[in-house]
Every structure is written in structure tokens, then in C-alpha cells.
Amino acid sequence: MMPARDINNKIIFGVCAGLSEYYNVDVVIMRVIFLIGFLFMGITLVIYLILALIMPIDTSVNFKNEKSPLQILKERLARGEITKEQFKEMKEILDS
Numbered sequence: 001m002m003p004a005r006d007i008n009n010k011i012i013f014g015v016c017a018g019l020s021e022y023y024n025v026d027v028v029i030m031r032v033i034f035l036i037g038f039l040f041m042g043i044t045l046v047i048y049l050i051l052a053l054i055m056p057i058d059t060s061v062n063f064k065n066e067k068s069p070l071q072i073l074k075e076r077l078a079r080g081e082i083t084k085e086q087f088k089e090m091k092e093i094l095d096s
């Protein structure tokens with residue numbers, strides 16, 4: 001499966017959100033990596049724009065204001081309401 005832009009969790013084009021979900025990394029970490037790369041090298045801006053053009057849009061949730069179950073789980077994890085183990089268990093249930 002190819003990474004897809006997450007338009008429900010986007011700031012600009014949803015590239016970082018899509019990559020973070022694909023590689024199972026927190027979206028904030030992915031955004032910081034792109035920001036640091038942009039500030040020090042500038043090349044990540046070009047990479048970001050290319051990815052925005054070639055990555056497909058995630059069509060699993062069509063409504064921008066409606067959150068997907070996975071997004072709700074991510075938010076609960078970020079707030080500390082569930083543990084990483086609980087998150088992984090619930091994600092496996094959603095993926096099946």
C-alpha cells in the first residue's frame with residue numbers, strides 16, 4: 001500500500017499526516033522533520049511539493065469535518081486517554 005495524503009488531518013496538503021500514518025510515526029514528529037529540513041537545507045520544501053503532487057488522497061473518509069475512527073484514536077493517544085498498547089490493539093481491530 002502506498003502512502004496517501006490525509007486530508008482530514010492536514011495543515012497544508014496532508015503530506016506529513018499521510019506519511020506519519022504510513023510509517024506509524026507521530027504526525028508532529030514528521031512535521032518537525034520537514035520543518036527542520038526546510039530551515040536548514042530548503043530541499044524538503046521541494047520534496048514536500050513533489051509528494052503533494054504524486055501522493056494520492058486518502059479516500060477512506062470523505063467528509064472533512066467527520067473524523068475517522070483512527071483519527072479519534074490518535075487524538076485519544078495524544079491526550080493520554082489511552083496507552084500505546086491500547087492504541088495498537090484498537091488499530092488492529094479497525095484494520096481487520
